[in-house]
Amino acid sequence: MEILIAFVIGAMTASGVFLTLRGRTFPVVLGLTLLAYAVNVFLFAMGRLTVGLPAVIDPTQGGYADPLPQALVLTAIVIAFGMTAFLIVLALKARSEMGNDHVDGLHLSEDEASLKDTLPPKSRKATRKARQAHKQEARP
């Protein structure tokens, strides 16, 4: 079980780190969420992995599961939840104020690229019209 848990934490952390290093805000939010999941499982594992044991000391049972990490995880979940909500709102605000969802805001070339991606493709008719207007302008 230890190896499985370790792989789960490792995979989530690796994906989280990869996503946080992306250039757009939404992958960054996702990455932070994954990191928070990873750290929650990690905290849990730090109380040592036990199966079917109560968190309260019970003389009839063979042992007990460490209750402290469970309390820590509970606190960490609540905090991470609140922070993620705040970050999503902030990312939306940044999207509307900076014109695109790049974490650094308006890079001109990046920005044009993003506009091309987000706007619907122009219809063929509109393109032909624009070309004709251009030709007429070009004539004396």
Place this chain on the structure above:
Amino acid sequence: MTDWPSLPFLALLLPLLGGTVILLARPLGLRLQRVLGLLLILGLLFVSVDLLEVAFEQGHRVYALGNWDAPYGIVLVLDPLSAMMVSLTSVLALAALWYAMASSIDRQGAHFHVLFQIQLFGLNGAFLTGDVFNLFVFFEVLLLASYGLLLHGGGRLRTRGGLHYVVINLIGSTLFLFAVGALYGILGTLNIADMAQAVAELPASDLAPVAAAGLLLLVVFAIKAAFFPLYLWLPGAYANTSAPVAALFAIMTKVGVYAIIQVHGTVFGPEAGELAFFHQPFVLTAGLIGLGMAAFGVLAARGLKNQVAYLVLASVATLLVGVGLNTPQALGATLYYLIHSTLIAAALFLLADILAKGRGPFADRFESAPPMPNAVWLGGFFLFGAVAMTGMPPLSGFMGKVFILDAALAHDWAAWVLGMVLVSSLLMIVAMARSGSLLFYNTQETVPTLGQPLNAKALVSVTGLFVISLGMVVFAGPILGMTQAIADSVYDVGPYLDQVLNAPTQDAQWLKGGH
């Protein structure tokens, strides 16, 4: 009042409840919120002076939350260092709040006063707690309030700086949890005093993971304090936020430095055996490199606020050098410099805002602009601030740097420390002289002034902070004596562990005996 056992708790309760009251008072108007905010800070100032007195008279003082003894319960620990930080925070908060009111910055968005009080709650909590996980929670409280304050007023650049600040701090929080989890997994406790004892008795096979977790914790505090490779978020966030918030945030980087002194200084302190002070070479190296980078940033800045943000970085780097020297004498000098640099950096942020308003549309950019109103007076203020911040005689920056350099002479790396501090100071003096001449001499004389007239009320904050700097020169002896005593108490870990773990808490006795 001094024998009231819940005194440390009062420093937390006052801003928390006060902030809630201010929130409820919102329908009754901003004027009431302002009066309440000011009264609360004055109350906090009173409490913190009392805390300082108690801490120096009685040494460490433990308050057990919920009356559970450590290490099972969570404790608040009042020691001279935390009392000093709480007092410094309240002085700084008074100046920042006064400026926000005088220049009507609190009018620019909702809940400025509420967030301000919650910020103080988080800061005081981080200074007073004796438990690592509780420290994490208070960090989150102060960060969440700081996100709101940083974005207060809005604006494109502010949002961008704020986004970077929020993301890097969320990553920092995750790393904090990883470090706390790893330390708990091996040491089995989160109480700082108990952890120190556990580290001292650690078997050799567990040394490496604990060292790794300790360094991970150092990275977390490094993000907060803006250490060398992790400082890139700071200039954008501090230069683009509103002036009183930037002034209050002068203490935020110091929270990171405080946490290194308190947590690492206790857990990996003189009694930690193999791991005693293993983190200090990293701190010293980061400080030295960071000092150089910050000096280049000060030279390269194109606006005054950005320049002051890099000056904050330089002051943090100087503090790290002082901490990294790792002697009680150096730490005493560092704490003196910490008080000075926090107050002067805040004053410079406020002054930069006053100058920017006087220059109208040219703001704080280093460009030729029409002369600002009252340029002679403001120039005098700027000269004072620049001299104090760069560490030229006769002001407090000079005293602080001399004390640190004096303590560095005995260290193996003395040549590097002296060279780096002196060369970076020279670069900063050159940069500040250049920006002063660009702002005050390179003016368009023929154009009538475009800026707002001088806001004399707002200038009171700056004047107050500068007067404290002067006071720190006049009373340099007693203040250094005080910081030296604090530093000695940090290096003498024994009484701290003893008070937290062995003595039954005073409150428990008080509750059982008195009631």
